[in-house]
Amino acid sequence: MKTAKCIIDKDYSIAEIDPKLYGSFIEHLGRAVYSGIYEPSHKTADEQGFRQDVMELVDDLAVPVVRYPGGNFVSGYNWTDGIGPVKDRPKRLDYAWLSIESNKIGIDEFVDWCKKVGTEPMAAVNLGTGAPQDAGYMMEYCNHPAGTYWSDLRIKNGHKEPHNIKVWCLGNEMDGPWQTCGLTAEDYGKKAREAAKIMKWIDPSIELVACGSASPWMPTYPEWDRIVLEHTYEQVDYISLHRYYENEGCIEDFLASFADMNDFIKTVAATADYVKAKVRSKKVMKLSFDEWNVWYIKRQTRFPWTEAPAILEDQYSLLDALVFGGMLCTLLNNCDRVRMACLAQLVNVIAPIFTEKDGRVLKQSIYYPFQQVSLYGRGTALKTLTQSEKFSTPLYGEVPTVQTAAIYHKEEGRITLFALNCDMQEDAQFFIDLRSFGSVKMTEHIIMDGPDLFAKNTFDKPDTVIPRSATIVTGNQSFTTILPKLSWNVFHFASIPEVVKTE
Structure with missing residues (x-):
């Protein structure tokens, strides 16, 4: 033996763990929202149409923060489509996932859902088709108390108290050619900086996440991260990391995903520290690993222009759960720099929780290590x-x-x-x-x-x-x-x- x-x-401590390390992600993608967290016809649905069987499993994970509404979806999303009377909300084409978005769920309903499951929203603003001022309007709607057009509109829509969303993503994967209105690092850095200025003028207490490289396989990595941070270092609080792993035929490589994840974190941290020195800052940039999971990307199929298509619904094995546990260890061992992370995603779409439409709910294999580390990984x-x-x-x-x-x-x-x-x-x-x-x-x-x-x-x-x-x-x-x-x-x-x- x-x-x-x-x-x-x-x-020999690394750091006190920020509970936001155990965050997750709900995107308007596939069945994550519709027949995932929201299904008015389901037997367990509450008065707002949220599935209570799903809410119970989310609550059992003790997820402290959930990123929303995307993801690739956010780069073509007009957040105002999702507010006001549901009957008046427009249906839109979603360019990211070639689907139809009904907009029955928007930021107000999502905040309500977060309160019910005991989590906090981590909102993303559109820096693809959206402008910095649009981000400011969304911030004003969500966080300003009252007395302005957007804050009073929130009150009119049934939410007297501000949402007080404290963590915001400045777009998503803006280096990706798949992204609606993707940008160069220079252009994104300038746009993100101006959006950040507006948003922090409205609410100085918020934390902002700038888009890092969409993957270490991007040809611009890590130059993208350097350039973006040189534009935004004093305005933002985090740089994001995204990384997925799959079994591509070599189990040894797959099991060793935790080692590659560790190298990725070290490289981004080193890049951020270089910029810190270059701009003469005293601030240490935090890392937000706000997309990570096992994802069998090559097997996905799109169903053009339908509502809530069943896409990206990976079914997880014991092997996947082992690899997943190794990655959780890597996040813990780097918690001095990775202060926030989001398992992508939470329900149905590459997720630990899986539902039948109008039916049952299932804990996938990866649910268990995620639950164990979320519950027991609090402390030093x-x-x-x-x-x-x-x-x-x-x-x-x-x-x-x-x-x-x-x-x-x-x-x-x-x-x-x-x-x-x-x-x-x-x-x-x-x-x-x-x-x-x-x-x-x-x-x-x-x-x-x-x-x-x-x-x-x-x-x-x-x-x-x-x-x-x-x-x-x-x-x-x-x-x-x-x-x-x-x-x-x-x-x-x-x-x-x-x-x-x-x-």
Whole structure:
């Protein structure tokens, strides 16, 4: 049996984790909105038409922020189409996804939905066909209290109190030729800067996200990021990162996605730090990884000019969940710079939650690691010193077989350790060293694994790929346990209070 070792020291911290690291994304794309979060005819629909069965699963994920309304969709979207009486809202052609948008859901309804599921909206403004002043009007509508045309219109539309949306995206993937009215880095940087100025004049308390490269495979990466930040460094608070992974036939490469994701983050952070030095700023630019997931891009089909077509509806396997867990570890291990992230997406479209129209709701395999890290990944991220064998990958070279991330919940005296074992042949004897914490005990070990890497949850068999409880091993400051081959693991430890002896 192979061996691996992980040393965790409570004083070796990375950063306090911002809960926004566990954000997600709802775009007007496919069935994400219509028959996803919104379906008035469904038996669980509330008075506004929102599916309560979906809301329950979203609530269980404890998602703190949800990006909306796009995505590629936003670059051709007029936000005013989605306000006012629903019967008067126009139907529009959506250029991004060759669909018809009914506009039955807009920013007001989305804010209402966010309140119901206990999350905050992260709004995106249109910097494709839209102008900087349009972004200002949307900001005024959403965040200005009263007494102006747009704020009074919000009140007339049934929302007396301002929405107070605190995080805003300045467009989406504006370097992409697929984007409606895509721009060069120079042109986008200037446009984003002017929109940012207007928006922060209206509400100085907001945070803004500038578009980084749509992918590290873009020919302009990372020059795009440099140029955009040189134009916007003092106006914005984040630069965005987007990255998707898929199994293209080499499982080793796919399992090593976490390593490539780490390199991507380091490169963008270095680019931002270069600009910081160049513009003589004292501000450290934060990163927003506001699109990430497993996505089998090449399999998608478009259905031109229909409402809510069933597109991008990936069905996730155990293998996908393992890769997904590895990426979560990478986000945690870079939480000093990646202060916000959005799993793309939340419902139906490349999502952990999947619905039948007028029917059931399903937790996909990736739901479970996302839920575990969202619930237990709150606190201080600690550096883990992990020793394991490496495996060879054609794309990424030699990669550690075991990927880990650790969280210290100081107030509760708890430690959580996440571990992915990528070994395809053997289990690993795993030694965990927690001596800096004093006396501790293992309270839980949860595993996701199985004999079939390609097993998936279905509506008829929803529990095919789910976590299982493993044997808790005894120990005090160190523990020796087993990481099954090809497994995702969650360990919980609790401090044992010292007994004070009295005379």
